[in-house]
Amino acid sequence: MRDDFPGLAGGWHYLDSAATAQKPQVVIDATVRAMGADYATVHRGVYARSANMTLAYEAARERVAQFIGGKADEVVFVRGATEAINLVAQSFPKKGRVLLSVLEHHSNIVPWQLAGWQVDVCPLTADGCIDLDAAEKMLTPEHTMVALAHVSNVLGSTLDCTRAADLAHRVRARLLLDGCQAVPRMAVDVAALGCDFYAFSAHKLYGPTGIGALWGRAALLEAMPPWQGGGSMIDKVSFERTTFASAPTRFEAGTPAIVEVLALHAAIDFVESIGLAAIHAHETRLVGQLREALRARNDITLFGPEDAAGIVSFAMDGVHPHDLGTILDEPGPDGTSVAIRAGHHCAQPLMAHLGVSATARASFGLYSDADDVAALMAGIERTRRIFG
Structure with missing residues (x-):
């Protein structure tokens, strides 16, 4: 596959894909096309090119949903997994205790601290996996969230997600999974995993930087207030009162990353063409x-x-x-x-x-x-x- 990746020309031995993956030519081509001949805004213009771009943008949302086994109205486009986790940490209405693990990326630690959650930390097993036996003993009804890495970005250890979901749900907590290191290398089905939120970034999935997705159960997203205000995420605005659009639109304030979303679509198609x-x-x-x-x-x-x-x-x-x-x-x-x-x-x-x-x-x-x-x-x- 190396010939499909211009960044690997010259025999460079690139062993840092967990940080960011190199981009295949089809993703580069999709970026150029979306930024050039096809470019227009979305959700706003009444002219044909804008309508076509809007259709392509929403088709990408459908593609992301299909890729992870969710529904399109459960997919929020964000700048990456970092923003996705910040969104949940800030907007989830029942802030309480959150159970993390020792191996979490800073992006799954700092947002909870900033949002005022009480953080508990699950230990690891001897071989570097999240110790779910310990988690079972630690979880209490005071925990409203469990947030864990699907695959560790340092150790490569894989979480038993279905068991983690069961343990969280026993105490009526919700499970958020950081899927950044999972989606580039294993099939993800959020329904089968049993999680409540799933976050990933495109640039580790052979796509562009600056775009990612948050999947959340529809009822949970509807219960969460927006955490950023601006255009597109509103229903009606006056100086006295503003009402907001339904999810996922309410979480996508401002002009979105149009080009990046279409390139993410191309990256998913590329990965799934290989398997x-x-x-x-x-x-x-x-x-x-x-x-x-x-x-x-x-x-x-x-x-x-x-x-x-x-x-x-x-x-x-x-x-x-x-x-x-x-x-x-x-x-x-x-x-x-x-x-x-x-x-x-x-x-x-x-x-x-x-x-x-x-x-x-x-x-x-x-x-x-x-x-x-x-x-x-x-x-x-x-x-x-x-x-x-």
């Missing part, structure tokens, strides 16, 4: 190859479960991850370089739990291959020679 099962199987093989190669060394500490989804986090004895990442970025003997993520990965509480300040993270995409693994291992050996 999420095939993508997941491909990445699983690469994770296994890399973990086996790293385990063969005596200077590497591996984090996370063996069946990590598309992600391998590790530390190298005596070498800071930033140093490793810098050396890997320098061209090797074959003239190519390797890009990994090095740092706390917006998961500082997890770093504290692991007892490190940072990790090195290699994350795969559908365009990754065994040559990327080999290049990374060669770069690690080169780093060891430098550091001794």
Whole structure:
């Protein structure tokens, strides 16, 4: 698949897809077309091109809903998962206690704090999964929300979502899932998962930045007030009183990210043309190859479960991850370089739990291959020679 991705030209070994995925040509083409020959505003113009663009925009909403097993009137377009979680944290009418986990991304921690929720933290199992046995003991009727990562952005561990939903619902809490690392590599059906909210960003799904989606149960969205005001989200406005549109429109204030929404549609079509099962199987093989190669060394500490989804986090004895990442970025003997993520990965509480300040993270995409693994291992050996 590498030839479909202009950003990978020249043999670059890109192993940072968990941060943001490279874009296939079809998504780039959709962006150019939407910004150029097809461009017009949506929901406002009475002229033909605006009407056509509005139809395309709402068709993208239908496509997102189909992709995750929801309904179109349950899909809110947002700037990304970060905005989606902020929206729920701010607008959910029954603020109380929220149960998070140690491995959450900052985007699933800070919004709850800012909105005034009382935060409780679920521990992890020994292999880096969210400990749902502990969650069961921790949950009380005071909890009105449980918010967990479907797949960890550091460890690649996958949540047992159906059990998490059952535990949340036993105490009448709602379950929000951060699906950023799940949607690029596994089929998602929100009805089967049993969650109440699901959030994801397009740019990790081979789509553009600045757009994502929040799915929420229709009754819950209708009970939530808007959290931003402006055009489009209103019913009637006067200086004395404003009434608001129904969900999801009430949560989409202002001119939307028209071009990005259409490009997201193209990204979903692209991913599904390949097949999420095939993508997941491909990445699983690469994770296994890399973990086996790293385990063969005596200077590497591996984090996370063996069946990590598309992600391998590790530390190298005596070498800071930033140093490793810098050396890997320098061209090797074959003239190519390797890009990994090095740092706390917006998961500082997890770093504290692991007892490190940072990790090195290699994350795969559908365009990754065994040559990327080999290049990374060669770069690690080169780093060891430098550091001794």
